[in-house]
Amino acid sequence: MQPESTQALCHVAVASCLCMAVVCAGVFDGVSVQVGYEHYAEAPVASLPVFLAMPFNSLINVAYVLLGTYWLRRRASGPGHPEALRRARYLKDVFAAMALVYGPVQWLRIATQVHPAAVLDQWLTLPIFAWPIAWCLSLDRGWRPCLFLAIECLSLGSYGLARLHPRGFEAALGVHIAAVVGQALHAHRRHGGPSSGRYLALGVLSCSGFVVLKLCDHQLAQWRLFQRLTGHFWSKVCDVLQFHCAFLFLTDLSTRQTPPRARKTH
Template sequence: MAILLSSLPPPNMKPEWGQAFFHVAMATCLCVATICMGIFDSVFVEVGYEHYAEAPVVSLPTFLAMPFNSLINLAYMLLGVYWLQRNASIPQYPTDLWRVRYLKDVFASMALIYGPVQWLRIWTQTHSTAVLDQWLTLPIFAWPGAWCLSLHRGWTPWLLLCVECLSLSSYGLALLHPQGFEVALGAHIVAVVGEALHTHRQYGSVYTARYLALGVLSCLGFVVLKLCDHQLTQWRPFQHLTGHFWSKVCDVFQFHFAFLFLTNLNTCLRPYPKEKMG
């Protein structure tokens, strides 16, 4: 997602969150432009209110036709703003604070932008917005894995860029098979959880173990509740606040627990290699 990583400031400077947001916004615009070119016109996506268990309310404006599934996207935006503003000193990273803040701010910017994208999909029910919603999901899942790699390998912007480009490219599987997106997303989840476990074994504590467990449980809830959206309506608790709604609640929580896990690891990023020091 952060395609303009090569323009990062030198190691003795602290970037503002606006730079991270700009990088994410520019990458999102490139994705939108690619979709507008028609490259993904043949991708199978579910479009239409019939694919959601929540019944649309005809008396409401179209951008609130499914009020619960629409308004939950505000939670992504509030979470993004919260973590963008949370720039207090992180004691585990005394010498690499600006780098951790950049990693954090990119992830927070992803949450901030993803909320309106999902809302737009719910509102318009068009093929292009559904594709954008799916596509942006992949680099969001990839970023925690890239963050973990930065802890192991040091500050390597090109590695972050390669991970995100590989993640974006994996959406090409959706062109090959109707379930290509699900395969790509499943691979992302397995890879990120594996990388997080590896990172926890090296740098974790009882606190990060708790955050990791809660994050994995939230991810499981995100997947299962979304897949079982219609089936869950036979139970009263899921007839108004549906499985799809609760899956988005779990998604917000997995975002939050990922932040807590990554910012509470007992390590610091490796310093720049000597040849990069100015």
């Protein structure tokens, strides 16, 4: 494994452990989250072990791990300079490591239906959406570790809205989605081409499916098509697809990018 890959995995692991420590310390005990099988259209199967009580909503989380593994093993694309390739590899591998972590966290929430797991699931969603913003900014501003850290810290801090209002998380997530789409459009205009435009369109479509299908989980269950494979399940399929499209979009832009000679390197 390349040093940049190891560094990316370590950074995501440390950040995830810190988030778990904060949650376990009870900082977000007052946050309103949905806990209990009644919040899902998929009926639990009593004969299955607890980690498969809702089999389809549980097993879909394997897809995040497979996606993260695939992109972690895939070669980084970028300008031919070795330093630029190392940085492109780090950006890619941080995003891949986030997918590797997110799958088990979501599965833990599904399996346990306890408040801390639900809070952690929500909280880790925000920095995942924030990372493409940092990646896009790197195409314009070069390698700015302090900026990347500031974006992730601001994203993590925005979960504080969930303590202030029952819909605080939804507000923070909505702002993240709008910021990602806006930054992606800007990056596409400056660096993109036909292929990146297709990936961006598919990513936005997948994101829309992720939001709508999850919100309409119970309403869709009246239709036979969504009674076994429910809206929540398909929303997670869309989530994996938008993750993959984000990888394709950002690596495509990185491949096209020609870095300025005078760009800062610290």
